[in-house]
């Protein structure tokens with residue numbers, strides 16, 4: 001399978017880490033949503049990443065749908081999202097707040113990457129900034145409440161993967177801890193995960209996205 005998109009995207013990276021954890025081999029196309037827009041559009045009409053090209057040429061888009069596909073094909077008991085009950089609900093809650101925070105970060109980044117300076121609208125960026133930090137604060141609270149080595153149960157789940165990919169992305173792209181480590185419980189979860197080879201082998205190379 002071929003995974004399209006750069007690892008500076010938390011959406012691409014959570015798919016890559018999940019494939020590593022599930023031992024699904026993949027080729028990687030390090031294509032940028034800025035300069036490789038037309039190339040990406042050949043696989044996803046939206047021009048967004050991640051896209052996952054399967055052996056038969058069929059392409060999956062949208063990270064949640066790709067993760068669902070990977071879990072569906074995982075060996076019994078190895079799926080990264082718990083199958084049902086409270087564990088599944090809690091994992092989905094953590095993933096939803098993390099993904100929401102990432103979306104608000106991406107909106108801030110695109111304001112400078114894709115919009116000329118004279119067309120930027122500061123109140124919108126500030127709103128996104130507030131929403132992103134609210135998501136991080138809630139994520140930190142959830143990490144603190146859950147304690148333990150992993151967020152759900154006694155093994156790594158998609159909650160750990162998504163929370164970590166988002167936290168690392170926000171730390172690197174928006175320097176959220178400029179003054180101090182503001183989210184200690186979340187930061188501890190991320191540090192544990194980032195030490196694993198499945199995360200270390202898919203690190204982002206930081207290049208600001210080039211606009212059109």
Ligand SMILES: N[C@@H](CCC(=O)N[C@@H](CS)C(=O)NCC(=O)O)C(=O)O
Pocket residue numbers: 008009010011033046047048049050061062063064106
């Ligand atoms: N909901 C999507 C979000 C994907 C997303 O926003 N990807 C960004 C990169 S971080 C992208 O492709 N941006 C280009 C664009 O939207 O034009 C998912 O989970 O796959």
